[in-house]
Amino acid sequence: MKLFDFKLTEEEEVFAKRIHDDSIVIDMLFQGPMSPYAVPKHIEEQIVKEAEEKFGDDMGLVSYSGSRLIDLAIKGDLPEFKQEWYDSGLTAGNRQLGLGDMSQIIGSIGSIERQFDHFDWLVKATKAEHIEEAKKKGLKAGIVSCQETLGLGKDLKLLDALYNYGLRVVQLTYNNQNYVASGCGEPDGSGVSVYGQKFIERLNELGIVVDTGHCNKQTTLDACKYSKTPVIASHTGVENVYHHMRCKSDEEIKAIAETGGVIGIFNMPWFIHEDPKNSTLEHFLDHVDYVVNLVGEDHVGIGTDWPMTDILPTLKIFKEKIAHTMGFKKGDGPSTEVIEGLETYGSFINITRGLVSRGYSEEAIKKIIGGNWMRVFKEVW
Numbered sequence: 001m002k003l004f005d006f007k008l009t010e011e012e013e014v015f016a017k018r019i020h021d022d023s024i025v026i027d028m029l030f031q032g033p034m035s036p037y038a039v040p041k042h043i044e045e046q047i048v049k050e051a052e053e054k055f056g057d058d059m060g061l062v063s064y065s066g067s068r069l070i071d072l073a074i075k076g077d078l079p080e081f082k083q084e085w086y087d088s089g090l091t092a093g094n095r096q097l098g099l100g101d102m103s104q105i106i107g108s109i110g111s112i113e114r115q116f117d118h119f120d121w122l123v124k125a126t127k128a129e130h131i132e133e134a135k136k137k138g139l140k141a142g143i144v145s146c147q148e149t150l151g152l153g154k155d156l157k158l159l160d161a162l163y164n165y166g167l168r169v170v171q172l173t174y175n176n177q178n179y180v181a182s183g184c185g186e187p188d189g190s191g192v193s194v195y196g197q198k199f200i201e202r203l204n205e206l207g208i209v210v211d212t213g214h215c216n217k218q219t220t221l222d223a224c225k226y227s228k229t230p231v232i233a234s235h236t237g238v239e240n241v242y243h244h245m246r247c248k249s250d251e252e253i254k255a256i257a258e259t260g261g262v263i264g265i266f267n268m269p270w271f272i273h274e275d276p277k278n279s280t281l282e283h284f285l286d287h288v289d290y291v292v293n294l295v296g297e298d299h300v301g302i303g304t305d306w307p308m309t310d311i312l313p314t315l316k317i318f319k320e321k322i323a324h325t326m327g328f329k330k331g332d333g334p335s336t337e338v339i340e341g342l343e344t345y346g347s348f349i350n351i352t353r354g355l356v357s358r359g360y361s362e363e364a365i366k367k368i369i370g371g372n373w374m375r376v377f378k379e380v381w
Helices: 010-022 041-055 058-075 080-088 102-118 128-137 156-165 194-206 217-226 250-258 281-295 312-321 349-357 362-380
Strands: 092-097 122-124 140-146 167-171 209-211 231-238 263-265 300-302
Touching: 010 349, 010 362, 041 058, 041 312, 058 080, 058 102, 058 312, 092 102, 102 122, 102 140, 102 156, 122 128, 128 140, 128 362, 156 167, 156 194, 167 231, 194 209, 194 217, 209 362, 217 231, 217 250, 231 250, 231 281, 250 263, 250 281, 263 281, 281 300, 281 349, 281 362, 300 362, 349 362
Parallel strands: 092 140, 122 140, 140 167, 167 209, 209 231, 231 263, 263 300
Antiparallel strands: none
16 A cells, blocks of 8 residues: 555544445445556566467457456466455445447456455445445445446336346446437437436436436536436536646536535546656645535545556556547546556545545545445436
8 A cells, every 4th residue: 555645644544444444435436446557577477478478459459458358367376356356445346338239248247247256345235224234244246237228229128127237326428429328429419318318207207316427518417407316427526726638628517516425526637737757646635625615525426446456567558559549639548647646546545635625524535435435326226
């Protein structure tokens, strides 16, 4: 664990640790528990060598490395996987389905289910009570979510089937246009479609949280208009703190809050500060402060989205060859940079320490690090 220098007093350090240890802590865009900077060097080298032998090109590494880390963790050859999650103090984090097409749907269900089947310390949370039970028993809870709906086409029966599997949080679209809505990469997009209105209605009926993280302004406002249950932005930032397509305007933040929802602040170096190589948790906290000042402490949470369970060579390839195909501008988006203070998930307590440094009360901190998400889950699930 690397402690960020918030210049806390000894008394404040004890206070922060007690809150972090006692609270339900939730990351609503949890790409962990591993960080590339927590992967042992010999494991990274092993994976690169295996991918070269199997595929012969760097794109093969991209499709191989993340799943290979899971394989190694399941076999017991990567104890850091479990250790990082426990060091983080996180009670729950999402386990993400890929719904871009049918191949992704089947493959990601298999990958996620392997984790639930093989890790006796990880439980699937389909009710808020499951997260509370995990906290009491010293276990970890995985929340099944997705960031895209394109692969579902217009078949709401597939949505029902995924709900039965455990899907509890659905982002309407990822950056681009799909059948449901317009993403943030579509600045002139029309928002939620007529079919999208039916889709949101079905999410409400099933008890699935409506997520607008990667949605454009009109989609976010439409989602808040049509949903009868709280709407969230699982991972975003504040446009008025740093103007980026992935950040939300005051109007969107207010609309989400008015539904009873929560705005999750991410730890993406490229999206919260103008200099990704020199971004710190202080910049993250600036976004938190803004949301609290705008709509109150009941409507802000954490959705880090970074760092990712992968290895550094893969992230370099992703930046150069893939990010721009997903709606990000050329040269923008995920790479090897991390926010100082959260280089690995084992340092997650730095977020709680940072909130202490900003003068938040114990009650407010507990809400921000997990309580607000739990309130939404209890209402929707």
